[in-house]
Amino acid sequence: MxxxxxxxxxxxxxxxxxxxxxxxxxxxxxxxxxxxxxxVKKNTKKVPPKPAPTHPKTSIMVEDAFATLKNRKGHTLAAIRNFIAATYKIDVNKNKRIQKNIKKCISDEFNAGRVRMVDSEEDEISYRNRFALVK
Incomplete structure (x- = not known):
C-alpha cells in the first residue's frame, strides 16, 4: 500500500x-x-538553545590579525588563519564556515579600499597573494 x-x-x-x-x-x-x-504529530522534543560563541565576529578577528601581525611584505591567507587559530583557539582548518568568512572579510576590506594586495596591481582579489593594510 x-x-x-x-x-x-x-x-x-x-x-x-x-x-x-x-x-x-x-x-x-x-x-x-x-x-x-x-x-496530529506532537513535537515534544525541546531543542536546547545554541551556545554563544566564545570568540568575536570574524571581521573583528581579521582586523586584529592585520593590526597585530607585523610583516613588511604583507600577510598571506594562511598566516591570518594561523593567527586566528592560535589567538582565539578555533580550529580554522576544520571549520569551513570560518574559512569562508575570513575570505569574505578580506574581500570586503579589499573592495572598501582598506586592504591592498602587495604582489600585484590587479583590480580583482586573488587569495594567493599577500595582503597589507593601506597606509
Missing part, C-alpha cells in the same frame, strides 16, 4: 490512510477521534 499525501498532515502511513478512508464512510465518534489522534 502506498503512502497517501494530504494537504493538512503531509504524508500518512498506509494504516492511517486506511483508517481515514473508513472514517469518511462511517463517521463514528471513535473512528473520528482515532483519525484525529493519528494525524
Amino acid at each position: 502506498a503512502k497517501v499525501k494530504t494537504e493538512k498532515t503531509g504524508v500518512l502511513s498506509p494504516r492511517a490512510a486506511k483508517v481515514r478512508k473508513v472514517a469518511k464512510t462511517q463517521k463514528s465518534p471513535k473512528v473520528v477521534a482515532k483519525v484525529a489522534k493519528m494525524s
